[in-house]
Amino acid sequence: MLRILRASGLSSSFTPFRALLSSSSSPDPQRGLSVVFFGTDDFSLPVLNALVEARDCDGSVASIEVVVPKLKDPSAKCTIESVARSAGLRVHVPNRRTTLKYWGLPGAPPPGGSDGDGDDDGEPMEIGPRYDVGVVASFGYLIRPHIASAFRLGIINVHPSDLPRHRGPAPLHHTILAGDTTTAVCLIDVDPTAFDVGALLARSPLDLTTLPDTPFPPPLPVLSSTLAGTGGKLVRSALRSWNATLDAAVDQDRLGAEPSHAPKVSKDDAIVPWATAPAAHVLRLHRAFAGSFDAQAFVTLPARRKPDGARKRVKLLELDVVAAGDPAAGDAAQLAPGTIAFDKPRKRLLVGTADAVGVAVGSLQVEGKAPCSAVDFANAYLRRLLGSGFVV
DSSP states (O other): OOOBOOOTTOOTTOOOHHHHTTSSOOOOTTSOEEEEEEEOSTTTHHHHHHHHHIIIIISSEEEEEEEOOOOSSTTOOOHHHHHHHHTTOEEEOOSSSSOSTTOOOTTSOOGGGSOSSSOOOOOOOOOOOOBSEEEEESOOSOBOHHHHTTBSSOEEEEEOSSTTTTBSSOHHHHHHHTTOSEEEEEEEEOOTTSSSOSOEEEEEEEETTSOTTOOSSOOHHHHHHHHHHHHHHHHHHHHHTHHHHHHTOBOGGGSOOOOOBOOOOOGGGGBOOTTTOOHHHHHHHHHHTTTTTOEEEEEEEEETTEEEEEEEEEEEEEEEEOOTTOTTHHHHHTSOBTBEEEEGGGTEEEEBOTTSOOEEEEEEEETTSOOEEHHHHHHHHGGGOSSSBSOO
């Protein structure tokens, strides 16, 4: 989940982490590791917790500092910053929201030797090792070579997909959208030459069809929390048995799997394409964007001075496929894609899909309004729609 800067412009003194796999670098057995953690959100939290446990319980970690992104709202704090500060950890916030180019770790000169607040375009400066290991989990910044050079043993990244499948910033979403039945959380080295291609240091597979009390495909929050918890365990194990972790490293190009990319997603990716989407795909959209953008559609409502009406975005909060044995399966099969019908006995909406199966919607949220039940939506909007349902 980390975008990696390519290695152009690196001096000969910079040693990529991959090169350390065959070097003599190893932790000092007489002391724990000094770690800098890079993270932001709920996925990052179990990994940070694992580092704190390693410090407090087995001594494999001696110290932890935390780097979090700068947010748009100066008064806001991301999940990791709040937790880290409450735990008494030293927290560093880069001076810009979109890049680490003009920022260096404390005590080290930033690129170009500036104070990090100007706009100079100086060459990155390598500062030499000041810490042992960097640990990254859902951070989002490019890790620049002048920052990577601060780590004696390199930087490792927790990536929630079965690499090399779903390399990129949104592997969780794309795992669900693709209908994958298995996935994994991987621990890889941060390679400065490309994106998510570092050597595989550890891997924990997961069968998505057998998660306890969880439907398939799993909702995004469930998949995220499950893989994050496992990722924290992988990190703690790796730091405790560092040399064994390095000995087990495997280049991804030797895994025999076809790489794929998981690009960043937006709310527009959550819009249901009713004209072409079968019911199973609508369900995957719903699960992939649950708790974030949510699956979305559009309706057209009457509006003053707009003869063609006003298009309103609608979030589909509760949704499932109409099963073959459902009492309303025959009715749903007759609906054209995107057409809405109210299933009064079961207090839900039926929506036609491209494969004549249909989905059932239990609650929704119209743009600018509070969430509502299917009953409330039917009473307030169904007769006012310009058209037969969702915009196709």
